[in-house]
Amino acid sequence: MLRFALTRLISLTLSLLAASVVIFAVIEVIPGDPAAYMLGLNADPDAVAALRDTLGLNGSLGARYLDWISGMLRGDFGQSYTYRVPVAELVGQRLWVSLPLAGYALALSTLIAVPVGLWAAARRGGPVDFGVMGATQLGIAVPNFWFAMLLVLVFAVKLHWFSAGGFPGWEDGLFAGIKALTLPAVALALPQAAILARVMRSALIETLGQDYIRSARAKGLTRGQAIRRHAFRNALIPVLTILGLQFSFLIAGAIIIENVFFLPGLGRLIFQAITQRDLIVVESVVMLLVFAVICVTFLVDLAYAAVDPRLRRR
């Protein structure tokens, strides 16, 4: 297990290095001077020169890359050009919206998908299964931002149960914060839940066909007991993989959803940074997001190996 973890850790480091080179290179290939790009067309040459200096653009390519990376490792993500505060500080504030939103959505989608998938698998071929499969097929086809707009239309415009957007901050109390995140979390969660429920269903159906389930039934367990004691745990393995994969979709989804609901999270930060040409923020936040995705993949791999010893030898 330790050896497996170590090899995965080396490949994680290599991926991170490669990702950082790619991101750095993309920002570097900007046609022309990044400082001039950030300041716009009518910039004063002196201001551009000053910005070049503050950004450290006068150093060599390699030195700048090392600078950026060693800064990131020390928690220094550079200074936002538009906000005039350290990027790390901005990210720190925004994380308090984005992380709870992601966690809320992930919890919702798991809580919906696992029972629904189980239910459909247990009633395979029946009307319940048919209904669930139809509903999930529809759920996959619905763009989450449009679903978000429909939620606003029904629950904010018509019923006035929730506000159409914005975030009061956690200072107003836990309840107000959670309430503001509810519609966004539902909008993020349902399309994910549709995919997850399908995976749960097919994984369970596959497991139920295995020999050890037949043995369990033969030794006298009822179908329900066999599912609870043996099939469910084994079927969770592919579900775990998909949950890990969905993290990256969740991040992408959050970028859109935060914009629909005007939530001050990382997604909105990166989007605003683009429109304001704040390349430092774009570069660092993209790196952080990719870092998060790669780390989650790593953790899922480890969890996977911990659950299923067969996977350690690879």
Added chain:
Amino acid sequence: MMGRAQLIVGGVLSAGFVLAAALSLVWVPHDVAALNIAERLRPPGGAYLLGTDQFGRDLVSMLMVGARSSIAVALVAVGIGMGVGVPLGLLAAAHRGGLLDEIVMRANDLIFAFPALVIAILITAVFGPSALNAILAIGIFNIPVFARVTRGGALSLWTLDYILAARVAGKGAARISVEHILPNIANLLIVQGTIQFSLGILAEAGLSYLGLGAQPPTPSWGRMLAEAQTMIYTAPRLAILPGLAIVLMVLGLNLMGDGLRDALDPRLRRVAR
């Protein structure tokens, strides 16, 4: 049985949108470039089947032209993914276990670490928003998907006797890949292509909703939704119809993909995805 019904429903839905998009090249009920404030926010009916938007543009015409942008972006993105991913996958499978295989697969993992939207954001940050950049972003994201499917399909084929026979006959790895492996994984690629096509439609809608896709005045479903968001109190119809178009198109493609999978390869029929 189910597969046949899915294939028909999905095929009809998808074909409907493709036809509407194609028709929009030569004819639309009303010009979408002309703003007509006198006719703004007309309810459905009369000369305007689905009514008009806040600029007096006919919604039916907008949806038809929007279908064109969506389909064009998704189609070219699938082309990029297949064009680059399939040769890479074949290459990796031909050199399975070797250094080349390792490099190709690790590069794939790397692209997978960037969510499509993040790729799009990076590209947009550098080159500015445009339909072309949306195509690139979605296309790049498609590459590892096709590479993986191709490699997986090809790997199982390389162990078969008829490939061994081809090698004994003196054919090289490249020729075997093209002449024997590719035709036999075509089914897989067609099915994956349909899935990626539908994902491309969704991604294009998301990007253009954020303003990172096709730029005004080109109508696109995503931007129609973005513009409708401010009108949601006065004209919810504007926020509902383009979304419905996206859902029906994606649903059609997904059903068609499932149906095709069942029709093309009965071995894959076991459990639906």
